[in-house]
Amino acid sequence: MKDYRIEVNGLRKSYGGRVVNDIPKLTLAERRIEGLIGPNGAGKTTLMSLITGRIGADSGSVLLFQGDEATEISGLSQDRIARLGVVRTNQKIQDFESLTMEDSMMLSLATHRDESPWKLFGVRSFSDRCSPIIRNFVGALKLSDPSGRALSAGEKKLLDIVRCLLLKPKVLLMDEPTVGLPTDQTDEVMSLVRRIADQEDMKVVIIEHDLDLIWKVCEHVHFMADGKILLHGTPEEVRTNQLVRDKYMGESHA
Ligand SMILES: Nc1ncnc2c1ncn2[C@@H]1O[C@H](COP(=O)(O)OP(=O)(O)OP(=O)(O)O)[C@@H](O)[C@H]1O
Numbered sequence: 001m002k003d004y005r006i007e008v009n010g011l012r013k014s015y016g017g018r019v020v021n022d023i024p025k026l027t028l029a030e031r032r033i034e035g036l037i038g039p040n041g042a043g044k045t046t047l048m049s050l051i052t053g054r055i056g057a058d059s060g061s062v063l064l065f066q067g068d069e070a071t072e073i074s075g076l077s078q079d080r081i082a083r084l085g086v087v088r089t090n091q092k093i094q095d096f097e098s099l100t101m102e103d104s105m106m107l108s109l110a111t112h113r114d115e116s117p118w119k120l121f122g123v124r125s126f127s128d129r130c131s132p133i134i135r136n137f138v139g140a141l142k143l144s145d146p147s148g149r150a151l152s153a154g155e156k157k158l159l160d161i162v163r164c165l166l167l168k169p170k171v172l173l174m175d176e177p178t179v180g181l182p183t184d185q186t187d188e189v190m191s192l193v194r195r196i197a198d199q200e201d202m203k204v205v206i207i208e209h210d211l212d213l214i215w216k217v218c219e220h221v222h223f224m225a226d227g228k229i230l231l232h233g234t235p236e237e238v239r240t241n242q243l244v245r246d247k248y249m250g251e252s253h254a
């Protein structure tokens with residue numbers, strides 16, 4: 001199976017005359033699990049939103065590569081980009097209160113298979129096929145009552161991540177996955193993500209301010225500040241870089 005990666009070329013985005021993303025060239029997801037770090041307001045979430053089509057760029061392009069074959073995804077809808085395999089989890093907690101957790105997961109499975117997911121919803125054979133898949137996720141993440149709605153911040157965050165995983169992404173972009181989750185569940189989520197990454201050949205890019213997590217799980221780290229990617233390297237190279245320390249890290253993380 002050929003590997004997926006993302007290439008960004010000449011990407012620029014401004015708000016009210018202020019440039020918040022200015023990235024001449026960047027390759028993301030070359031390694032299995034990568035980190036994207038940087039201070040508040042660096043432009044990390046904006047970059048994920050540009051890649052996944054949630055917002056449009058002022059200029060530049062985003063390409064999804066599978067081996068040598070490139071597909072331009074800039075300009076496509078968020079939905080289309082997700083179907084091509086680039087999916088993101090959300091920094092802000094999403095509200096799923098109108099659906100039970102199980103239904104919400106089933107909707108993701110239907111979305112993965114069909115352009116009109118609601119058509120599959122009442123179909124018995126489809127829900128029978130979904131049940132074991134959903135049970136697996138519920139078990140792995142120890143979700144207490146999946147027949148209820150996601151009410152706590154932690155449940156909403158987990159559900160957001162599970163819904164993304166059910167879309168079977170080729171490249172999963174995770175925006176601050178640990179915020180709102182208790183530590184033990186963070187560990188469970190990260191080991192589940194790592195397992196799926198290995199088994200299903202999924203690439204993962206994680207934005208996090210929890211640098212210990214970044215150093216622990218990532219093979220490669222990109223450092224961003226003031227809308228620009230300033231440095232890439234191994235966790236050790238980035239962790240010990242003076243620029244990263246000056247612009248971002250407290251000595252506690254060094
Ligand atoms: N819709 C918007 N309108 C105006 N300014 C925006 C908008 N979205 C983001 N910004 C600005 O763009 C800059 C980059 O924001 P972004 O959310 O990408 O940063 P970030 O690196 O994700 O920060 P954090 O670590 O705090 O999540 C910030 O200064 C932010 O205020």
Ligand SMILES: [Mg+2]
Pocket residue numbers: 044045046091175
């Ligand atoms: Mg952000």
